[in-house]
Amino acid sequence: MMKRNLLLTPGPTQIPPEICAALGRPIIHHRTPQFQDNLRGAIEGLQYVFQTNNDIYVLTCSGTGAMEAAVSNLLSPGDKALTVEGGKFGERWTELCRSYGVKTEVLEVVWGKAVQANEIKKRLNANEDIKAVFITQCETSTGVTTDVEAVARVVRDTRAILVVDAISSLGVTDLKTDRWGVDVVVSASHKGLVLPPGLAFISVNEKTLQRIAQSKNARYYFDLRKAKEALEDMDTPFTPAIGIVIALNESLRRIKAQGLENLLTHYARLAQATRQAALALGLSLFPDESAMSNVLTAISLPVGIDGGEIVKIMRDTYGISIAGGQDSLKGKIIRIAHMGCLDEYDILTGISCLEKVLTQLGHQFTCGVGVAAAQKTFNT
Amino acid sequence: MMKRNLLLTPGPTQIPPEICAALGRPIIHHRTPQFQDNLRGAIEGLQYVFQTNNDIYVLTCSGTGAMEAAVSNLLSPGDKALTVEGGKFGERWTELCRSYGVKTEVLEVVWGKAVQANEIKKRLNANEDIKAVFITQCETSTGVTTDVEAVARVVRDTRAILVVDAISSLGVTDLKTDRWGVDVVVSASHKGLVLPPGLAFISVNEKTLQRIAQSKNARYYFDLRKAKEALEDMDTPFTPAIGIVIALNESLRRIKAQGLENLLTHYARLAQATRQAALALGLSLFPDESAMSNVLTAISLPVGIDGGEIVKIMRDTYGISIAGGQDSLKGKIIRIAHMGCLDEYDILTGISCLEKVLTQLGHQFTCGVGVAAAQKTFNT
Numbered sequence: 001m002m003k004r005n006l007l008l009t010p011g012p013t014q015i016p017p018e019i020c021a022a023l024g025r026p027i028i029h030h031r032t033p034q035f036q037d038n039l040r041g042a043i044e045g046l047q048y049v050f051q052t053n054n055d056i057y058v059l060t061c062s063g064t065g066a067m068e069a070a071v072s073n074l075l076s077p078g079d080k081a082l083t084v085e086g087g088k089f090g091e092r093w094t095e096l097c098r099s100y101g102v103k104t105e106v107l108e109v110v111w112g113k114a115v116q117a118n119e120i121k122k123r124l125n126a127n128e129d130i131k132a133v134f135i136t137q138c139e140t141s142t143g144v145t146t147d148v149e150a151v152a153r154v155v156r157d158t159r160a161i162l163v164v165d166a167i168s169s170l171g172v173t174d175l176k177t178d179r180w181g182v183d184v185v186v187s188a189s190h191k192g193l194v195l196p197p198g199l200a201f202i203s204v205n206e207k208t209l210q211r212i213a214q215s216k217n218a219r220y221y222f223d224l225r226k227a228k229e230a231l232e233d234m235d236t237p238f239t240p241a242i243g244i245v246i247a248l249n250e251s252l253r254r255i256k257a258q259g260l261e262n263l264l265t266h267y268a269r270l271a272q273a274t275r276q277a278a279l280a281l282g283l284s285l286f287p288d289e290s291a292m293s294n295v296l297t298a299i300s301l302p303v304g305i306d307g308g309e310i311v312k313i314m315r316d317t318y319g320i321s322i323a324g325g326q327d328s329l330k331g332k333i334i335r336i337a338h339m340g341c342l343d344e345y346d347i348l349t350g351i352s353c354l355e356k357v358l359t360q361l362g363h364q365f366t367c368g369v370g371v372a373a374a375q376k377t378f379n380t
Numbered sequence: 381m382m383k384r385n386l387l388l389t390p391g392p393t394q395i396p397p398e399i400c401a402a403l404g405r406p407i408i409h410h411r412t413p414q415f416q417d418n419l420r421g422a423i424e425g426l427q428y429v430f431q432t433n434n435d436i437y438v439l440t441c442s443g444t445g446a447m448e449a450a451v452s453n454l455l456s457p458g459d460k461a462l463t464v465e466g467g468k469f470g471e472r473w474t475e476l477c478r479s480y481g482v483k484t485e486v487l488e489v490v491w492g493k494a495v496q497a498n499e500i501k502k503r504l505n506a507n508e509d510i511k512a513v514f515i516t517q518c519e520t521s522t523g524v525t526t527d528v529e530a531v532a533r534v535v536r537d538t539r540a541i542l543v544v545d546a547i548s549s550l551g552v553t554d555l556k557t558d559r560w561g562v563d564v565v566v567s568a569s570h571k572g573l574v575l576p577p578g579l580a581f582i583s584v585n586e587k588t589l590q591r592i593a594q595s596k597n598a599r600y601y602f603d604l605r606k607a608k609e610a611l612e613d614m615d616t617p618f619t620p621a622i623g624i625v626i627a628l629n630e631s632l633r634r635i636k637a638q639g640l641e642n643l644l645t646h647y648a649r650l651a652q653a654t655r656q657a658a659l660a661l662g663l664s665l666f667p668d669e670s671a672m673s674n675v676l677t678a679i680s681l682p683v684g685i686d687g688g689e690i691v692k693i694m695r696d697t698y699g700i701s702i703a704g705g706q707d708s709l710k711g712k713i714i715r716i717a718h719m720g721c722l723d724e725y726d727i728l729t730g731i732s733c734l735e736k737v738l739t740q741l742g743h744q745f746t747c748g749v750g751v752a753a754a755q756k757t758f759n760t
Binding site for chain 2: 005007009011012014015020021023024025026027028029030032033060061062063064065068072077095096099100101188190196197198217218219220221222223238239240241242243244315316321
């Protein structure tokens with residue numbers, strides 16, 4: 001029977017049909033003026049979404065590759081860095097730092113809560129040798145958002161570089177790179193930029209460029225000195241994922257036409273409706289109320305209902321993909337993303353399917369209350 | 381006016397329309413049984429083309445990323461390696477080794493000539509501490525092919541690991557990984573596998589896996605221990621370029637249906653016809669006769685004819701892309717690739733366009749002799 005393929009997952013996200021069509025076009029060579037036009041358009045578009053005039057380097061890799069580029073280019077073995085662990089992606093910063101012999105001061109945060117800027121300030125005051133602070137704007141494993149502006153305010157006056165993982169949040173949550181004074185931002189193609197995975201991006205300011213020149217780490221593919229040199233000739237040091245760069249240019253044109261602010265408002269509405277639906281279904285929201293992300297909603301499940309089952313049935317029976325919990329949250333939460341090429345009817349579809357599967361698994365509620373709660377948000 | 385977009389470039393290569401269509405399909409999530417089926421199919425198909433039963437890891441990066449993975453996972457700072465420099469890609473092995481603090485014994489070969497296995501043997505005998513030998517099957521900058529079988533025979537009995545860059549040659553030139561005893565092979569998606577750039581591959585045998593466990597290099601994204609662990613669950617450690625993996629599965633199905641041996645013969649015919657055409661046009665072939673690659677033909681130009689001009693006019697006026705010379709060969713050669721989704725009529729088209737542009741630039745020959753020479757090869 002007919003079955004949709006709807007992605008309500010936090011990456012990859014739903015790709016608009018026009019972008020799919022762009023991905024299916026015959027390829028062109030990358031050492032040509034034709035490709036350079038695409039790369040130029042893509043970088044200008046990225047600067048709009050990153051809200052920065054800084055250099056942005058396009059890397060062919062997943063988001064983790066850009067995270068590694070930040071660590072290996074900014075620090076040397078023996079340097080000290082501060083990481084914030086409130087979920088799986090915060091932990092990745094720590095792992096990366098340790099892989100490179102960086103001494104890591106770890107600020108642990110209970111999963112579901114956001115780090116407080118004054119906690120970071122305390123650690124920075126107590127450790128004046130901290131050279132970089134690594135945070136995660138949207139901790140995709142928990143649905144928690146970090147107040148990047150507040151953190152930037154406390155890091156700005158120190159010698160530390162602030163590095164923000166905006167992989168899942170770019171283009172979905174506000175991030176005023178230049179206005180807030182964020183030194184480095186990393187992101188990737190397969191989240192708010194509605195493309196397939198394969199590209200990652202890193203923006204770096206002047207302070208960071210000086211630091212990059214000093215790093216003693218062995219590096220080649222992710223060497224940002226090479227990326228900078230190539231960018232001066234509107235080029236990449238190594239063959240880029242040409243097809244995705246061309247589609248990126250299209251996607252950014254689309255985002256500009258829609259307007260970043262309008263998009264942020266749109267995603268906030270989808271998030272708000274999803275939260276209201278979950279509450280109406282008698283479920284609770286996993287993150288602290290003050291820290292809920294508009295990128296995705298993490299919903300706690302009652303004892304006896306397995307999140308893994310919900311994900312599996314929704315996907316394999318009805319063609320609607322959401323995400324389950326990771327690590328200690330496995331089975332205990334489900335995660336519904338709002339980013340990507342999604343409108344309110346996609347969210348209603350997802351909630352309706354969730355209602356069907358929750359009923360199948362024995363959860364008690366009045367059929368339709370979840371969808372109605374979401375509609376109420378959308379229609380008022 | 382109507383203008384074709386024909387790629388006779390050594391990567392990216394011409395993508396078949398069916399693969400373009402696959403690239404334009406809506407995306408699926410990667411942590412699903414549906415994606416695992418694609419990854420499994422892709423890896424089995426790669427084993428067929430690599431002619432190996434070894435593990436093959438799929439990395440999201442350009443070919444250089446897989447080269448870096450070989451260096452950073454196999455060696456530690458202070459180790460010694462042998463590299464062969466007969467062109468730009470041989471030099472890349474040296475640069476990578478030096479980036480990682482590896483002492484590099486460089487075997488320099490005149491550009492256009494192939495390395496002789498007994499030269500490698502001499503260096504290995506004189507330097508028993510060499511831990512790895514890095515060679516390039518097809519040196520894409522010069523159109524020279526290396527006799528990998530002969531090199532493998534001399535490396536096999538030493539403690540050194542033989543690493544072959546088969547980025548441009550895989551699926552185009554014979555490479556019997558297991559039969560010849562090649563320890564490590566690296567390749568990429570945008571050459572003989574007729575896909576866009578974005579994926580790279582590395583095959584490693586048992587001897588190599590032991591070596592990987594010993595390396596002291598900092599590494600994370602390219603850590604092959606992570607790749608191995610993930611592969612055991614038919615997964616990748618980080619989000620892969622999902623769209624290209626799915627298209628890879630399609631491409632490999634197509635290659636299997638055509639038969640690898642038939643493909644190698646096909647490419648050899650395209651190469652032979654191109655060489656005959658060049659000679660008929662009064663041009664000479666850049667590589668030594670004994671070392672000519674079937675991946676691409678490097679053609680030397682008479683003094684006064686600029687290769688860069690030829691490339692530019694063919695591409696911008698007629699929509700047919702070939703490559704020029706790199707570094708010291710800039711302007712002096714042109715390179716016409718035979719790999720990709722190309723048939724004999726594509727080669728005739730390329731030769732015909734080359735004739736037109738050579739005439740424009742003042743080279744003297746009887747119109748049609750190049751095309752006729754190629755036809756003669758094809759029609760007999």
